[in-house]
Amino acid sequence: xxxxxxxxxxxLQRYKRRTLLTSVLITxxxxxxxxxxxxxxxxxxxxxxxxxxxxxGHLQVHHKGYxxxxxxxxxxxxxxxxxxxxVKKILDGNxxxxxxxxxxxxxxxxxxxxxxxxxxxNAVNPEQEMATVPMLAERIIKGKKEGLLExxxxxxPELIARGMKVGIGDTIVLVxxxxxxSVNGQPFVVRGILEGISxxxxxxxxIHLSDARTLLRIEDNEISEIAIRLQNMDFMAPVFxxxxxxxxxxxxxxxxxxxxxxxxxxxxxxxNIARMIDLMTLFIRIMLVAIVLVSIMNVMIMxxxxxxxxxxxxxxxxxxxxxxxxxxMVEGFLLGVFGTFIGVVIxxxxxxxxxAAHISFDFGRQKGLLLAPTIAASDVLTVAAIVIGIAVLxxxxxxxxxxxxxxxxxxxxx
Amino acid sequence: MAVVEAxxxxxxxQAGDIAVKAIRGVDFTIEPASFVSFIGPSGSGKSxxxxxxxxxxxxxxxxxxxxxxxxxxxxxxxxxxxRGEHIGFIFQDFNLIPVLTVFENVExxxxxxxxxxxxxxxxxxRELLQAVGMSDQSNKYPGQISGGQKQRVAVARALVTxxxxxxxxxxxxxxxxxxxxxxxxxxQEMRTEFGTTFIFSTxxxxxxxxxxxxxxxxxxxxxxxxxxx
Numbered sequence: 085x086x087x088x089x090x091x092x093x094x095x096l097q098r099y100k101r102r103t104l105l106t107s108v109l110i111t112x113x114x115x116x117x118x119x120x121x122x123x124x125x126x127x128x129x130x131x132x133x134x135x136x137x138x139x140x141g142h143l144q145v146h147h148k149g150y151x152x153x154x155x156x157x158x159x160x161x162x163x164x165x166x167x168x169x170x171v172k173k174i175l176d177g178n179x180x181x182x183x184x185x186x187x188x189x190x191x192x193x194x195x196x197x198x199x200x201x202x203x204x205x206n207a208v209n210p211e212q213e214m215a216t217v218p219m220l221a222e223r224i225i226k227g228k229k230e231g232l233l234e235x236x237x238x239x240x241p242e243l244i245a246r247g248m249k250v251g252i253g254d255t256i257v258l259v260x261x262x263x264x265x266s267v268n269g270q271p272f273v274v275r276g277i278l279e280g281i282s283x284x285x286x287x288x289x290x291i292h293l294s295d296a297r298t299l300l301r302i303e304d305n306e307i308s309e310i311a312i313r314l315q316n317m318d319f320m321a322p323v324f325x326x327x328x329x330x331x332x333x334x335x336x337x338x339x340x341x342x343x344x345x346x347x348x349x350x351x352x353x354x355x356n357i358a359r360m361i362d363l364m365t366l367f368i369r370i371m372l373v374a375i376v377l378v379s380i381m382n383v384m385i386m387x388x389x390x391x392x393x394x395x396x397x398x399x400x401x402x403x404x405x406x407x408x409x410x411x412x413m414v415e416g417f418l419l420g421v422f423g424t425f426i427g428v429v430i431x432x433x434x435x436x437x438x439x440a441a442h443i444s445f446d447f448g449r450q451k452g453l454l455l456a457p458t459i460a461a462s463d464v465l466t467v468a469a470i471v472i473g474i475a476v477l478x479x480x481x482x483x484x485x486x487x488x489x490x491x492x493x494x495x496x497x498x
Numbered sequence: 499m500a501v502v503e504a505x506x507x508x509x510x511x512q513a514g515d516i517a518v519k520a521i522r523g524v525d526f527t528i529e530p531a532s533f534v535s536f537i538g539p540s541g542s543g544k545s546x547x548x549x550x551x552x553x554x555x556x557x558x559x560x561x562x563x564x565x566x567x568x569x570x571x572x573x574x575x576x577x578x579x580x581r582g583e584h585i586g587f588i589f590q591d592f593n594l595i596p597v598l599t600v601f602e603n604v605e606x607x608x609x610x611x612x613x614x615x616x617x618x619x620x621x622x623x624r625e626l627l628q629a630v631g632m633s634d635q636s637n638k639y640p641g642q643i644s645g646g647q648k649q650r651v652a653v654a655r656a657l658v659t660x661x662x663x664x665x666x667x668x669x670x671x672x673x674x675x676x677x678x679x680x681x682x683x684x685x686q687e688m689r690t691e692f693g694t695t696f697i698f699s700t701x702x703x704x705x706x707x708x709x710x711x712x713x714x715x716x717x718x719x720x721x722x723x724x725x726x727x
Contacts, residue, residue, distance in 0.1 A: 087609045087610060088610075091597070091598070091610075094597035094598065095597055097597070098596070098597050393591075393593065394593075394595060394596075396593075397587075397589070397593040397595070398595070398606075398610070399578065400552070400554060400581065400587050401581065401582065401586070401587055401606070401607055401611065401655070401656075402578050402579065402580075402581040402582020402583070402585075402607060402611040402612075402659075403578065403582070403610050403611055404575055404578045404579060404582075404611075405574060405575060405578065406575075407610060491554050492549055492554050492555055495589070495593075
């Protein structure tokens with residue numbers, strides 16, 4: 085095999101410019117794919133991390149039908165205290181669950197004593213909420229971050245704070261209607277201003293769970309949802325399936341399931357963007373395959389055509405068809421390896437360069453997000469394997485043609 | 499035992515609907531270590547006959563025994579193996595591999611065809627290059643040597659595997675008279691030294707006058723067998 089490789093290298097060196105151009109094309113393709121995977125992948129991971137770690141959690145449990153009506157924050161579809169206790173027991177017994185946070189979600193009127201607007205609120209137990217969505221505190225752009233909030237305090241969404249001209253320490257009043265239709269009001273001190281992010285709940289205010297119960301005159305331990313944080317997000321699918329089976333088995337008197345559980349993917353519209361990124365990555369990979377296929381095939385077809393007489397000679401002096409086939413396939417393989425190697429080196433250098441340059445970007449209302457591209461070794465290996473595999477595949481037809489060539493016809497070729 | 503023996507040998511090509519008989523029932527025998535030439539006008543069937551002897555083209559009918567083996571019915575793979583083991587080729591255009599040095603060109607059949615161990619094949623290549631007077635050019639590429647030198651290298655390549663039979667199709671056609679004579683002399687020396695049979699297909703009187711046996715072909719038939727004795 086060493087001699088076949090040696091001869092293949094010599095043959096590639098015979099047309100240096102062509103070899104170089106083809107390698108450059110493969111290199112460019114590899115660089116484009118790896119950089120796209122690293123940049124888009126990092127963006128995706130960052131956005132998913134932000135959505136799950138500062139807002140949604142990895143999974144959420146609701147009363148059956150709650151999610152379909154979530155826009156109106158229906159209090160009559162809350163989980164009752166006993167129901168919450170059953171879910172709590174299941175979650176406490178699941179080792180894959182790192183933390184969970186019961187939430188009461190409500191709509192209210194927000195008054196600064198001169199103006200009134202409506203507000204969506206997320207009532208939480210601060211300790212559980214911080215354990216479930218640890219990046220929530222980082223969204224507090226003004227005010228104290230430690231401890232999230234105390235009873236009687238509110239985290240006001242940035243847009244409402246600006247529109248209603250309220251600042252840290254100001255007192256506001258929340259007025260809410262409870263399940264029975266009676267209205268109640270309660271003063272709150274503004275503890276912090278919360279940065280808005282894309283997605284459901286991204287522009288909601290936050291109050292203490294016990295304050296919400298007082299405001300809504302709820303005596304039971306009822307809640308709207310349970311946000312769940314997993315030990316490892318990579319195992320979300322099996323944990324989700326397990327919990328779905330456990331919760332799905334709990335039925336009401338009519339024999340219908342009481343609970344519904346969703347992954348963050350079902351809850352956030354960003355999942356569609358993430359899927360689009362995956363689709364674009366796939367599309368770019370297909371383009372890379374096409375580039376490698378066409379360029380290598382072109383080079384190898386030319387190589388066979390230009391060396392017909394030589395093929396006739398080596399066939400005549402006894403080179404078996406299999407060896408002729410391997411000679412040309414190794415040429416394609418080496419072209420793929422060379423282009424891929426250079427492409428990987430350039431890509432890794434570019435990724436390191438981008439990280440060193442601390443490039444920031446804006447996404448929607450979020451400003452100054454830091455671009456921190458990374459690439460997994462598995463992605464590099466997959467792309468390299470695809471390129472080299474396609475290079476070998478692209479050489480197959482010309483190599484096969486060369487190996488099947490009639491020596492007499494080939495020797496007569498001028 | 500004869501190196502080549504043909505009995506009732508025929509070759510027919512199909513050109514569209516027309517069957518063209520290139521060789522029409524030829525019989526001949528070539529003895530070991532002989533210097534033989536097929537001559538005849540263009541289209542007489544010399545090259546076809548040489549191709550059949552070289553296992554490059556199977557006969558349509560008849561028997562053709564080369565180095566003791568009936569070569570009719572050999573598969574592509576078997577024919578390639580047989581050529582690599584028993585037959586050397588010398589071409590009109592030298593047909594050296596341009597990306598390999600003189601040494602590597604001669605070494606090629608031992609590496610890619612017969613898989614000799616490194617030390618043994620290097621010794622053999624050096625021996626052959628010495629024999630054809632190309633030792634001092636062994637690191638040069640074909641593009642850096644003259645036509646006569648290329649043909650010397652081709653002779654060395656044909657003999658390096660200890661081939662019993664060397665087929666040479668117009669080996670002197672692209673050489674000047676002086677160089678052609680040297681190549682013929684070289685092949686005669688090689689025949690003497692290694693006991694190899696050389697079969698030529700040629701128009702060149704320089705070659706013809708040096709061979710011992712001449713087979714004259716016309717329209718695919720063997721007209722006569724002559725000896726220079």
